[in-house]
Each structure stands twice: as structure tokens, then as C-alpha cells.
Amino acid sequence: MASTFSKIKEAWHIFKSIDFNMLGKLSEKIDLPKVMASVAKLDDKQLAGLMKMLDGGGGHKKELPAIDGDFYDLSHLLNEEDRALQLKVRAFMEKEIQPIVNEYWLKAEFPFEIIPKFAELNICGVTYEGYGCPNRSFLMEGIIAMEMARVDASVATFFGVQSGLAMGSIYLLGSEEQKAEWLPGMQQLKIIGAFGLTEPEVGSGAAGGLTTTAKREGDSWILNGQKKWIGNATFADVQVIWARDLDDNEVKGFLVRKDTPGFSVEKIHDKMALRIVQNGLITLKDCRVNEADRLQHANSFKDTAKVLRMTRAGVAWEAVGCARGAYENALDYTRKRKQFGKPIASFQLIQNHLVEMLSNLTAMETMVYRLSQIQDQGLLKDEHASLAKVFCSLRTRDVVSRAREVMGGNGILLEYNVARFVADAEAIYSYEGTKEINSLIVGRAITGFSAFV
Incomplete structure (x- = not known):
């Protein structure tokens, strides 16, 4: 009895709210008795759904989750x-x-x-x-x-x-x-530095094949050779140059000031990635450096490797950042972009891409977090940093590719803030040790055999 009374009461409120002028105009366009008869046949669940649709989804804009690539907090x-x-x-x-x-x-x-x-x-x-x-x-x-x-x-x-x-x-x-x-x-960034290891013909083989040479003459060293892909080189105040000592064949480091005679740098143009970075081709021609500017504790490539081990972990983190930026921008885009009358983020295939991206990103984040914990404990080894560099730079490629895919043609436009990540991921994939070289470092650690040439 109470339920029947409630329904009558609800119907009365609806009846009072009817705009009969509007109802008259509506009856000229549709068969109202037929519509009412169809509505009367709906069960409670169907009726609730109809009312929700007519109410525009509840009368207010749906509140979406915050966009945050740190899924595991x-x-x-x-x-x-x-x-x-x-x-x-x-x-x-x-x-x-x-x-x-x-x-x-x-x-x-x-x-x-x-x-x-x-x-x-x-x-x-x-x-x-x-x-x-x-x-x-x-x-x-x-x-x-x-x-x-x-x-x-x-x-x-x-x-x-x-x-x-x-x-x-x-x-x-x-x-x-x-x-x-x-x-x-x-x-304080009042002095800008650069790091010159890679050469035009020597990348992965830097440990034993540097062609840039150093020859000691009294209290000076004479440097000859070239360095390529050197970030910051065009405007750096000091360049850390790595060269092979002609007397003992060991790699040594030198601090070359920008105005040193015999030192010149040319900007590398036409890059498709990291275009803001000012990479330079350095030429050293009878460049004379004082013994006081030789890195006093850099006596072999093993010493150079100490620097690379420390910074390679940072490159893995950079890969994570690149992937996170692509994912968050792509997610934002899919929630705003509408096709077939609704956001494409509501489509199953798009959600699958987003979840794949987030899975890779979360795996990368947890890996580098643990990597840095190991580094803070003073336990970091070459293979630890190399594994993170391999995995993160590889997975970043996948994330940025999917980010570009869910954005369709707009994914190649700079204004949508994913195209840069797609291009830059390619540079991150290669520098500070290629996938192959870093894989061999890890492979040597886990098998006990060195597969290097």
C-alpha cells in the first residue's frame, strides 16, 4: 500500500512539472500516446536508465580520475x-x-x-x-x-x-x-660543461679504440682527434675530453677550456631527436693542455666507466620520464577527443593501449626506484645500471609508439605534445650505451663469459 502511495505521489510531482505548452508542440511532431505506451512497458531498471540518459548522465559532468603516471604511488x-x-x-x-x-x-x-x-x-x-x-x-x-x-x-x-x-x-x-x-x-650554472667521449668512428668501442690521442710534452699534453655528438659542446666553458695516451695506450681525461688554441666545435644539424640539445662535432688539432688540467685520477678507461656507471642510472630515469610524459598526454587526449558521439577513452581498444602503456611505465618506475636504492647503498654495479638502461629505453619506445597510435594523425603534431617524445625516445635508446652493448654487460655478469669482441 505504501509503495503504491509513493508511486502516486511521484507521478503527481511529475504531472505538476509538465509544461503543457511544450507538450502540445511536442504532440505535433510525435505520437505521444504511443511513446507513453512504450515507456509504460519498461521495467524499473530500464526506466532508470532512460531517465539518466534524459538527465544528461545525472545532471552534472562526470568527475574523471586524476591523470597520474605514478600508478603505484x-x-x-x-x-x-x-x-x-x-x-x-x-x-x-x-x-x-x-x-x-x-x-x-x-x-x-x-x-x-x-x-x-x-x-x-x-x-x-x-x-x-x-x-x-x-x-x-x-x-x-x-x-x-x-x-x-x-x-x-x-x-x-x-x-x-x-x-x-x-x-x-x-x-x-x-x-x-x-x-x-x-x-x-x-x-650554480655559471660555468657550463660538456663530456667528450664518443667519436665520429668510435661509439661502442670507446673502451679500447679511441682515436683521439694525447702526447705529453713537458708540462703539457698535445691532443689530436675529433669527438662527435657532444651535448652542450657549442656553448660549454669546459670540455671533459677523453683521449688515448700514446705512451702507455691508456685512456686519460683532460679539461679543455673553450678558448684553447687548436680546439674548435661545429654544431650538428638536422637531428630528428633531442633537437634542443646543442650537439657538437669537436676537432682537436695540436691542442695544448697543461698537466694541471689533466684529470689527476683518470688513468684508464676503468676510471671513465665510473662516471658512466653513475650517470647511466640517470638515463634510465630519463627514459621513464619520456614514457610518462607520452602516457599522460595521450591519456588526457583520449578523454577529450570524441568520435561516434563519445570520448575515445571509452572504447575498449583505446583502453587496452592505455593499460599496456601504464603497465610498461609502472614496471620501469619500480625498476629505477630500486636501482637508485641500490646506488644509495653503495652497491651499484655496471650490470645493474645497464639492465635498467636496456629495459627502460626499450619499453619507452613501446609506450611512445602506443601514445602516438591512440592519437591518430594528431599524434605527429607538436601541439599535442607526444610527437617530441616519439622522436626523443630514439636518442635515449642509443646514447650512454646501445641496447646491444648494455645487454652484453649484463650477459657477462650472469653467465661468467664475456661476449665482447
Whole structure:
């Protein structure tokens, strides 16, 4: 009885709300008695669905989940201070870099105006102790690299060369006098550094095949040869140059100042990836360097490898950032882009691509997080860094490919912020050790056999 009364009461409220003028006009277009008869046959569930549809899905816009590539909430494992720094770097990248990045990427130019702003973050040389450096964890160094690459891998590479390869060479292998001369200015980005190892004909074979030579003459060294793909080279104040000593055939490191006679650099043009990075072709022709500018603790390629081991972990984090930026932009796009009357994010095939992307991304994130924990414990080995570089750069390729796919033709346009990640992933895949070389490093560790030539 009570249920019947409720239905009558509800019907009365509906009847009172009817606009009979509108109803009259509607009856001219449709057979109202027929429509009402059909509605009367609906059960409660069907009627509720009809009302929801007529009400536009409940009368308010559906609240969607936040877009966040950190699906396992790894950031919640950070302490309050580290989390604040992460968000500070993210805000900087989104405010200062995101609005200008496509323009500079397209022009293949570097936005020099960002350097003083970068310095204000006080994150250069983040893991080093002394010389004005913050002395934070390797985990934070990795997270910073990820946050940068999440917006732009070129800017992350510029920072990685400065803070990791260039400063790291001096910090790990320089004398105390060299550290005091260079590191404070580099930490404040008043001095820009570059790292010259790769050569036009020597990439993977750098350990034993450098063609750039060094010959000692009294208190000086004479350098001859070329270096290629050297990031920051066109505007760096100091270049860390690796050369083979003609007397003992060992690899040694030298700090070459930009105005040194015999040193010249030419910008590499027509790159399809990391276009903001100013890569240079360095030529050394009877370039004379004082013994005081030789890295005093760099006496073989094993010493060079110490720097590469430390920075290779950062490149793995950069790959994660590249993948995360592509995933988050693609997810945002699919929720806004409509086809067949609804967002394409509601389609099964699109959701499958998104989940595959997130699966790869989450696996990568958890791997590099553990990698940095190992590094902070002082237990990092070459094979640890190499495995992360192999896996993350490979999976990043898959993520950016799927991101471009769900965006259709728009995926190749810079304005949708995925095309850059697709291109830049190719450079990350190759530099700081190719997949093949890093695979052989891991293979040697797990089998006990070296497959290197």
C-alpha cells in the first residue's frame, strides 16, 4: 500500500512539472500516446536508465580520475622534503619549459634564458658533497631527471650532461684543486660543461679504440682527434675530453677550456631527436693542455666507466620520464577527443593501449626506484645500471609508439605534445650505451663469459 502511495505521489510531482505548452508542440511532431505506451512497458531498471540518459548522465559532468603516471604511488615513499623538491621541479618544468619547448624544439635552438632560472632550483650536482652541492640521494637525482624528461627530454639531457657527466668527471676523478676551481661555478650554472667521449668512428668501442690521442710534452699534453655528438659542446666553458695516451695506450681525461688554441666545435644539424640539445662535432688539432688540467685520477678507461656507471642510472630515469610524459598526454587526449558521439577513452581498444602503456611505465618506475636504492647503498654495479638502461629505453619506445597510435594523425603534431617524445625516445635508446652493448654487460655478469669482441 505504501509503495503504491509513493508511486502516486511521484507521478503527481511529475504531472505538476509538465509544461503543457511544450507538450502540445511536442504532440505535433510525435505520437505521444504511443511513446507513453512504450515507456509504460519498461521495467524499473530500464526506466532508470532512460531517465539518466534524459538527465544528461545525472545532471552534472562526470568527475574523471586524476591523470597520474605514478600508478603505484611511489612518490608517497619519499620523505616530506624530497616530495616537496619533486613538486618544485615539476612546477618549474610545467611553468617555464612547457610553454616554450615546442618552439625551441622545432627551431633546434637552446633557450638560454632558462639557465639562471635553473640555477635557482639549486639541484645541480645534487648527489655531491661540498662545493655548494645539495648532497641529496641518488634516488632524488633520478626523480629530478624523470620530472624534467616528463616535460622535455632535451632539457633533461642538457641537465644530465652538466650535472652528471661533466661535473661527475671532475668530482670523481679530479684533484682537489680542480674540484675547487670548477665545481662551485658549475653547480650554480655559471660555468657550463660538456663530456667528450664518443667519436665520429668510435661509439661502442670507446673502451679500447679511441682515436683521439694525447702526447705529453713537458708540462703539457698535445691532443689530436675529433669527438662527435657532444651535448652542450657549442656553448660549454669546459670540455671533459677523453683521449688515448700514446705512451702507455691508456685512456686519460683532460679539461679543455673553450678558448684553447687548436680546439674548435661545429654544431650538428638536422637531428630528428633531442633537437634542443646543442650537439657538437669537436676537432682537436695540436691542442695544448697543461698537466694541471689533466684529470689527476683518470688513468684508464676503468676510471671513465665510473662516471658512466653513475650517470647511466640517470638515463634510465630519463627514459621513464619520456614514457610518462607520452602516457599522460595521450591519456588526457583520449578523454577529450570524441568520435561516434563519445570520448575515445571509452572504447575498449583505446583502453587496452592505455593499460599496456601504464603497465610498461609502472614496471620501469619500480625498476629505477630500486636501482637508485641500490646506488644509495653503495652497491651499484655496471650490470645493474645497464639492465635498467636496456629495459627502460626499450619499453619507452613501446609506450611512445602506443601514445602516438591512440592519437591518430594528431599524434605527429607538436601541439599535442607526444610527437617530441616519439622522436626523443630514439636518442635515449642509443646514447650512454646501445641496447646491444648494455645487454652484453649484463650477459657477462650472469653467465661468467664475456661476449665482447
